[in-house]
Amino acid sequence: EADIYQTPRYLVIGTGKKITLECSQTMGHDKMYWYQQDPGMELHLIHYSYGVNSTEKGDLSSESTVSRIRTEHFPLTLESARPSHTSQYLCASSESGEDTEAFFGQGTRLTVV
Amino acid sequence: GEDVEQSLFLSVREGDSSVINCTYTDSSSTYLYWYKQEPGAGLQLLTYIFSNMDMKQDQRLTVLLNKKDKHLSLRIADTQTGDSAIYFCAESFSGGYNKLIFGAGTRLAVHP
Numbered sequence: 001e002a003d004i005y006q007t008p009r010y011l012v013i014g015t016g017k018k019i020t021l022e023c024s025q026t027m028g029h030d031k032m033y034w035y036q037q038d039p040g041m042e043l044h045l046i047h048y049s050y051g052v053n054s055t056e057k058g059d060l061s062s063e064s065t066v067s068r069i070r071t072e073h074f075p076l077t078l079e080s081a082r083p084s085h086t087s088q089y090l091c092a093s094s095e096s097g098e099d100t101e102a103f104f105g106q107g108t109r110l111t112v113v
Numbered sequence: 114g115e116d117v118e119q120s121l122f123l124s125v126r127e128g129d130s131s132v133i134n135c136t137y138t139d140s141s142s143t144y145l146y147w148y149k150q151e152p153g154a155g156l157q158l159l160t161y162i163f164s165n166m167d168m169k170q171d172q173r174l175t176v177l178l179n180k181k182d183k184h185l186s187l188r189i190a191d192t193q194t195g196d197s198a199i200y201f202c203a204e205s206f207s208g209g210y211n212k213l214i215f216g217a218g219t220r221l222a223v224h225p
Binding site: 004006009035040041042043044045090092101102103104105106107 | 117121148153155216217218
C-alpha cells in the first residue's frame with residue numbers, strides 16, 4: 001500500500017481565503033507531483049519537484065504555488081481561492097529514474113464558494 | 114501534440130469480460146499504464162506495458178498494445194462488482210520528471 005497522504009480530504013472554503021493542501025510521503029521518493037482533476041476529466045500536471053528546493057510548473061497553468069523544503073513534504077498553496085479553483089487535487093510521488101511507478105494520494109476535493 | 118482518449122462509460126454483467134479501450138497520439142511514449150480509481154480514493158497502478166511489447170497478461174488483466182494504430186486496451190476477465198471503478202489510461206515519456214499524460218477515464222459499472 002502506498003504511503004502517501006493528503007490532507008484535508010475535503011475542503012469547502014469561501015472566496016478570497018488562503019489555503020494550503022498538504023501532501024506527505026514516507027517512501028523517501030525524490031520526485032513529487034501535483035495533478036488537478038475536474039469531474040469526468042483527465043488529470044493535468046500542475047507542479048512537480050525533482051527533490052528538495054526544486055519545483056517546476058507542469059503542463060496546466062495554475063495560480064497555485066508549491067514548496068519542497070523537506071523530501072517528504074510537498075504542500076500546495078492558493079493565496080486567494082476562487083470558485084474556478086474548485087477541483088480535485090491529487091498528489092503523487094515516485095523514485096528517481098525514468099518511468100518509475102507513480103504512487104498517488106487519495107486526493108483533496110476542494111470547493112470554493 | 115500529446116492526447117489520450119477513452120470512452121467515458123462501460124457497463125458489463127458480473128462474470129463477463131470487460132474491455133476498456135484507449136487511443137493516444139504521441140508515438141514517442143515509453144510506457145503505457147492503466148490506473149484504477151475507486152470512489153473517494155487516489156489512483157492505483159494496475160498494470161503497465163513497455164511500448165515495444167504488444168501484450169502483457171497479469172492474472173485477470175490482459176493489456177494489448179497496437180503501436181501502429183496507437184491503441185491500448187485493458188481486458189478484465191470474469192469481471193466482479195469490486196472491479197467497478199474509473200480506469201485511466203496514461204502514457205509516459207522518457208527524460209526528466211516522469212511526465213504522465215492521462216485520458217479522461219472510463220467508468221466501469223458491473224451489474225449482477
